[in-house]
Amino acid sequence: MPAATASIISESRGLVVNVTGVLTADGVAAVWPVLDKIAAAAGDVLVRAGEVTACDSTGAVFLRELERVTVSGGRRFQLDGLRAEFARTLELFPLDAIVPPPPTPRRQPGLIVTVGEKTCEIVADLRNQVVFLGQLTVALWQVLRRPRQLHWKKILQIFHTAAVDGLPIVGLISLLTGLIISSQSVGPLRAYGADIHVIYLVALIMFRELGPIMTAILVAGRTGSAFAAEIGTMKVNEELDALKTMGLDPVRFLVVERVIAGCWALPLLTVYAMLLGVGASFIVMLSGGYSLPALYAELTDYCTVSDVVEGLLKACFFGVLVTGVGCLRGIQTRAGAAAVGAATTRAVVSSIVLIIASDCVFTLISTTLRDAASLPF
Amino acid sequence: MPANRQPIISVRDLTAQYGDRAVLEHVSFEVRRGEIFVILGGSGCGKSTLMKCLIGLYQPAAGSVFIDGENFSAADADTHARLLRKIGVMYQSGALFGSMTVQENVRLPLDEYTALPVAAKRAVVASKLALVGLRDASFKLPAELSGGMIKRAAIARALALNPAIVFLDEPSAGLDPVTSADLDQTIIGLSRDLGVTFVIVTHELASIYTLADRCIMLDAATKGIIASGRPADLRDRPPNDLVKSFFHRQPLTTQPGLRQPS
Numbered sequence: 001m002p003a004a005t006a007s008i009i010s011e012s013r014g015l016v017v018n019v020t021g022v023l024t025a026d027g028v029a030a031v032w033p034v035l036d037k038i039a040a041a042a043g044d045v046l047v048r049a050g051e052v053t054a055c056d057s058t059g060a061v062f063l064r065e066l067e068r069v070t071v072s073g074g075r076r077f078q079l080d081g082l083r084a085e086f087a088r089t090l091e092l093f094p095l096d097a098i099v100p101p102p103p104t105p106r107r108q109p110g111l112i113v114t115v116g117e118k119t120c121e122i123v124a125d126l127r128n129q130v131v132f133l134g135q136l137t138v139a140l141w142q143v144l145r146r147p148r149q150l151h152w153k154k155i156l157q158i159f160h161t162a163a164v165d166g167l168p169i170v171g172l173i174s175l176l177t178g179l180i181i182s183s184q185s186v187g188p189l190r191a192y193g194a195d196i197h198v199i200y201l202v203a204l205i206m207f208r209e210l211g212p213i214m215t216a217i218l219v220a221g222r223t224g225s226a227f228a229a230e231i232g233t234m235k236v237n238e239e240l241d242a243l244k245t246m247g248l249d250p251v252r253f254l255v256v257e258r259v260i261a262g263c264w265a266l267p268l269l270t271v272y273a274m275l276l277g278v279g280a281s282f283i284v285m286l287s288g289g290y291s292l293p294a295l296y297a298e299l300t301d302y303c304t305v306s307d308v309v310e311g312l313l314k315a316c317f318f319g320v321l322v323t324g325v326g327c328l329r330g331i332q333t334r335a336g337a338a339a340v341g342a343a344t345t346r347a348v349v350s351s352i353v354l355i356i357a358s359d360c361v362f363t364l365i366s367t368t369l370r371d372a373a374s375l376p377f
Numbered sequence: 378m379p380a381n382r383q384p385i386i387s388v389r390d391l392t393a394q395y396g397d398r399a400v401l402e403h404v405s406f407e408v409r410r411g412e413i414f415v416i417l418g419g420s421g422c423g424k425s426t427l428m429k430c431l432i433g434l435y436q437p438a439a440g441s442v443f444i445d446g447e448n449f450s451a452a453d454a455d456t457h458a459r460l461l462r463k464i465g466v467m468y469q470s471g472a473l474f475g476s477m478t479v480q481e482n483v484r485l486p487l488d489e490y491t492a493l494p495v496a497a498k499r500a501v502v503a504s505k506l507a508l509v510g511l512r513d514a515s516f517k518l519p520a521e522l523s524g525g526m527i528k529r530a531a532i533a534r535a536l537a538l539n540p541a542i543v544f545l546d547e548p549s550a551g552l553d554p555v556t557s558a559d560l561d562q563t564i565i566g567l568s569r570d571l572g573v574t575f576v577i578v579t580h581e582l583a584s585i586y587t588l589a590d591r592c593i594m595l596d597a598a599t600k601g602i603i604a605s606g607r608p609a610d611l612r613d614r615p616p617n618d619l620v621k622s623f624f625h626r627q628p629l630t631t632q633p634g635l636r637q638p639s
């Protein structure tokens with residue numbers, strides 16, 4: 001049994017609509033289809049509402065909609081028998097109040113405009129990055145001249161969060177990567193009788209490339225995104241504006257300490273990743289029957305300190321890059337909760353793209369230098 | 378406001394605490410159907426905690442909250458959900474969903490709780506927005522609205538399911554006096570025309586005098602109600618110094634280090 005009913009009786013003068021029951025949301029949902037029938041029919045409409053036992057604002061909207069459908073077809077509308085208290089509710093909703101306003105047309109730009117806008121956005125973003133790099137350099141220079149300005153306790157806290165708390169995940173990923181590369185490469189190299197060189201292969205990859213890259217990507221996901229969210233929330237809460245009005249430079253106050261912490265955290269984490277990656281290859285080879293002295297000799301004969309130094313230089317650069325980009329995206333946050341999420345995503349994506357792109361440049365430079373010095377590999 | 382109306386909210390011997398720290402102790406009062414009831418008091422006196430208990434966001438340590446005769450604080454899941462449909466809440470910040478337009482925000486409860494056809498929902502949303510004077514802002518995002526418009530949109534969303542009680546948390550906070558007075562008139566109009574019961578947490582004196590049929594005043598030291606009645610009566614005949622200092626905007630004590638005006 002529906003909460004409300006609406007029946008139509010055709011008479012010579014037009015339509016008589018008997019509305020009964022409880023005209024609240026549930027009742028209105030049951031009787032709303034009658035509007036289509038009234039719109040499709042001809043003749044004036046008389047609504048008998050004497051048996052309506054309850055009518056809230058949703059019910060009032062339904063009765064007004066009955067009226068609107070009728071009069072919009074040039075017909076006459078009459079409401080009969082509605083109780084006085086319900087009639088007062090109906091008076092609150094004039095006919096024009098229930099008509100939704102037309103949607104505001106949203107501009108749909110064409111392809112050329114979209115490409116142009118995106119290009120401008122990318123150029124503006126690059127410009128912002130250059131400006132930010134300049135501001136960061138100036139702030140770092142000022143801090144180096146007056147190291148007492150730095151909050152070393154805060155730097156240690158950030159370092160702890162970025163490096164110490166990151167040890168488990170960086171360790172696990174490095175160990176597994178070392179195991180996977182060793183296990184996959186030992187077979188093909190054995191075909192040439194060179195399976196002992198797995199140690200050299202894994203060490204080279206971990207020292208020069210995967211150690212710094214993997215660690216940087218993990219730090220971008222853990223720490224860079226956290227910086228973007230933290231500073232982004234501060235921006236939304238007008239805390240950055242408060243800093244500015246107090247005469248404090250947000251870059252010096254919020255970014256420098258994070259960048260310094262990241263600049264130390266990433267090389268140390270990278271050393272840890274290198275050790276575990278190479279250690280995993282040792283485990284694989286030891287399980288294959290090789291002796292520890294033979295494996296150690298393989299490592300020291302072929303790998304040089306310069307391989308480790310190259311990886312650490314990259315790690316330092318990635319440390320500045322990941323923390324700097326995280327902070328920049330936080331500072332660029334716009335209004336609203338969604339903007340903080342967008343800033344976090346942009347921080348991680350930008351960091352990963354810049355890590356891989358800058359690693360390509362590093363590799364090209366180091367390869368060229370090795371060729372010029374006639375060094376092997 | 379007739380004094381003989383039946384209570385729609387009954388708070389009996391309510392105690393609320395965070396951990397071991399009690400914020401409210403043995404608080405009892407009633408809100409009558411159709412009245413505008415104001416909860417006031419200084420910062421940290423437990424106004425927001427009391428409101429959270431009333432709207433079911435916080436479980437009191439002891440005591441009960443009855444909504445329309447049913448025990449809200451000890452209700453099973455079905456009763457709790459049914460009673461929630463009788464209340465609408467406007468939060469201090471508005472708490473509009475930033476990714477939705479104004480009309481989508483107001484429509485959300487209708488989508489979730491009613492079987493109304495799409496055209497009916499559109500008409501109902503238009504009518505609610507017309508009630509609060511926001512018809513022209515239907516397709517705007519919350520970020521494009523002023524502070525007053527956000528509060529109006531939040532009231533329209535709170536009214537979407539025609540609740541019997543609407544809770545307003547600091548409706549005047551952050552608004553200029555003209556917008557605040559305008560909002561007060563909207564609330565009075567909605568109470569008078571729709572018969573909605575309003576429970577308002579505020580400490581804006583101008584709003585209290587304009588809006589409140591009755592009010593209670595909480596105090597952090599006693600962790601309970603220190604005064605109740607009509608605002609004008611409390612102002613003219615304050616029962617204690619705290620109430621007097623609140624309604625007459627007078628400091629309770631002379632603070633050391635601050636020079637007194639000559």
